[in-house]
Amino acid sequence: MATVQVQAQVQRTVLLAAPRSFCAGVERAIEVVERTLAGADRPVYVRKQIVHNRHVVADLETRGAVFVEELDEVPDGATVVFSAHGVAPQVRADASARGLRVVDATCPLVTKVHAEARRFAGRGDTVVLVGHAGHEEVDGTLGEAPDRMVLVESAADVAALRVDDPGRVSYLTQTTLAVDEVGEVVDALRDRFPALRGPGSDDICYATTNRQEAVAAVARDADLVLVVGSANSSNSVRLVELARRLGTPAHLIDDASELDPAWLAGARVIGLSAGASAPPRLVEEVIAALREHGPLTVRERRVAAEHQQFALPSTVRP
Ligand code: SF4
Numbered sequence: 001m002a003t004v005q006v007q008a009q010v011q012r013t014v015l016l017a018a019p020r021s022f023c024a025g026v027e028r029a030i031e032v033v034e035r036t037l038a039g040a041d042r043p044v045y046v047r048k049q050i051v052h053n054r055h056v057v058a059d060l061e062t063r064g065a066v067f068v069e070e071l072d073e074v075p076d077g078a079t080v081v082f083s084a085h086g087v088a089p090q091v092r093a094d095a096s097a098r099g100l101r102v103v104d105a106t107c108p109l110v111t112k113v114h115a116e117a118r119r120f121a122g123r124g125d126t127v128v129l130v131g132h133a134g135h136e137e138v139d140g141t142l143g144e145a146p147d148r149m150v151l152v153e154s155a156a157d158v159a160a161l162r163v164d165d166p167g168r169v170s171y172l173t174q175t176t177l178a179v180d181e182v183g184e185v186v187d188a189l190r191d192r193f194p195a196l197r198g199p200g201s202d203d204i205c206y207a208t209t210n211r212q213e214a215v216a217a218v219a220r221d222a223d224l225v226l227v228v229g230s231a232n233s234s235n236s237v238r239l240v241e242l243a244r245r246l247g248t249p250a251h252l253i254d255d256a257s258e259l260d261p262a263w264l265a266g267a268r269v270i271g272l273s274a275g276a277s278a279p280p281r282l283v284e285e286v287i288a289a290l291r292e293h294g295p296l297t298v299r300e301r302r303v304a305a306e307h308q309q310f311a312l313p314s315t316v317r318p
Contacts, residue, residue: 010293011297012267012269012297014287014297016272017214017215019302021280022277026276032104032105040079045080046080047091050065050105052232053277054254068080079103084107088139088143103315107175107205107310110137113141117141127169128149128152128172129151129174130152154185155184155187163193171186173203175204175205176208178212208276211275212238216242216246218272219246224248224249224269224271225239225251225273226273228252228274228278229254229274230254233275236277251263254282255285256286
């Protein structure tokens, strides 16, 4: 008679980081597209991904949004939505010259950084933007004062900086960076330029900060950390990096289908979070997928409450 081997299923705990998933800026940007679609009888174009999440983009595509990389793909006179990451003034000018109807979904916290860039450059400073080259938010912010702004990505870049007047240097940051890493860059800037001036309040946004604190709180007690988010989502990637810096293996997954069962070997406690652009339902689906590998206890660990809301742009307000 054949012997059937029954493997004991491993009891696991999921520590659910909170806050996680959508922030107020992302919710607003998605609602802007939804309302624009609802009020349109012609295609609605969206310049760049509205937020950096492929599920969000695919969902809006099925509802009629047409995503393009640049304005030259938008027909004259059409409606175009600018993404949550913001655009350079030149893009606005081009849209205006083309007679496009613009609906702006730029997050108000990105708009604040643009205003600071104009103010700092306007007083004659060299403005150092701490951020990642090629990110849409960085391109947009640098576009506010291309002749007066320079990008640095790390503390190592600071030594090579050339400025007109070391007494007139200020800095700004991308909104979705790692809080601890930015601190190192700003320290390096201040060492080199003691008169360095910065923004009145931190440019790293509340949602980025809260999600980093929450993932740190679960990573410290977890054998494995999973972060739901797309690879081009800056704040999601920073969550994975932070967990790894704390010594916990961590993986970025776009959805439950990317969960590799091999990661679960020896993992009794799994920290789970999601970047600010990742829909909450994807987290639920990851929990459901984890349940297929054995009994699961889910505990939420909340480090902050979020009540932030942003008003919609007047063009789509009810
Ligand atoms: S992550 Fe921060 S800056 Fe980006 S959309 Fe959300 S609230 Fe705005």
